[in-house]
Amino acid sequence: MPRLNVLVHGLGSVGGVLAGALADGGAQVRAFARGPHAEAIRAAGGLRLRDARLRDIGPDDARPAEPVITEPVITERVIPVELLAPDADLHSVDLVIIAVKTTALADVARSLTGRLGDDAVVMSATNGIPWWFFDGLAAAPDATEVPSLDPAGMRAVAPADRVLGSVVHFAASRPEAGVVHHNAGNELILGSPAPRARTSEVADRVAAAFAAGGLTVRRSDTIQHDVWFKLWGNLTMNPLSAVTGTSTDRVLADPQLLDFASRCMREMQRVGERLGLAIDMAPDDRHAITRSLGAMRPSMLQDAEAGRPIELDALVGVVTEIARAVGEPTPYIDGLLGLTRVFARAHHLYPDV
DSSP: OOOOEEEEEOOSHHHHHHHHHHHHTTOEEEEEOOHHHHHHHHHHTSEEEEEOOEEEEOOOTTOTTSOOEEEEOOEEEEEOOEEOOTTOOOTTOSEEEEOSOGGGHHHHHHHHTTTSOTTOEEEEOOSSSOTTTTTTOTTOOOGGGOTTSSTTOHHHHSOGGGEEEEEEEEEEEEEETTEEEEEEEEEEEEEOSSTTOSOHHHHHHHHHHHHHTTOEEEEOSOHHHHHHHHHHHHHHHHHHHHHHTSOHHHHHHSHHHHHHHHHHHHHHHHHHHHHTOOOOSOHHHHHHHHHHTOSOOOHHHHHHHHTOOOOHIIIIIHHHHHHHHHTOOOHHHHHHHHHHHHHHHHTTOSOOO
8 A cells, every 4th residue: 555645734732733643644745835944844854753752760660769859851763754845736635634733724725726536534633612623523613603613714725624623632742844743632623514425435544653663542423522522621720820920730729710611611511512512521520631641831822922823713702703603601701702802803813903
């Protein structure tokens, strides 16, 4: 069988980890990149991927009484990635991974329109609620009532039957051009949203390549639930960290913010129940997981600090729109949206209307 031919659109933190796993798993990896990031990749002969995940150091069998110390052991390898010209022929691509910020999806849609082969599969690895979310969801509202679902027009480029949905449960960052850090976690969930998707054969090869490359892959028959559950955990921590300028552990240490976050999460749970996406976990239990991760700096905080546009519509605005469409009031999430929007506009991170 020929090697899996992969195009990564968004060779940043998440895209870099995915590219590294696929390359290690035997796939041929290509990507679009530009500016200093592209220059650094070319100079190094590939993407420099640093694995900074925590490992247990000791004890060994000879010294059972020795303490176990958890510390980062940083290793670096260069991932072979072929950088493509913007007008490159894409008809031989088997899999396109979309790992850009949602604020850049319109550019992605324009760059891919009419350029993919009939059998190409598109894997979404973006934050928030993706354009295909309502496909295969029995209790979904009318998509026209949720304008933040697909403002970029991705559905025309990648309809649900050629989509492989994904949820990443790992933390990564891009500290400098040409370098990606894999900081924590290792899980990747894959699933097709449409009931009659044409992605099954490629999905099997993709899952095998990711697993061979070291990721823990789980296949899901209800990928929308996995997306909803991840967003439930990110809905509050992303914007609250951005607005306060601090890490998640400090946000959760404040009793008022903790209560506010829990109220938002309970509202989102009620919205999910109307969609058939019940979450069987209490907010306090999810907070405990977040605390266990330490001083995490979510992507929205990183974007705000770097002066980049924040993904407010995809992470928060879309939830309020879905809530209105299904008739579920969300006063606390509405307040979170307004607070973060004013902050973002004041710092030129969100468009003025």
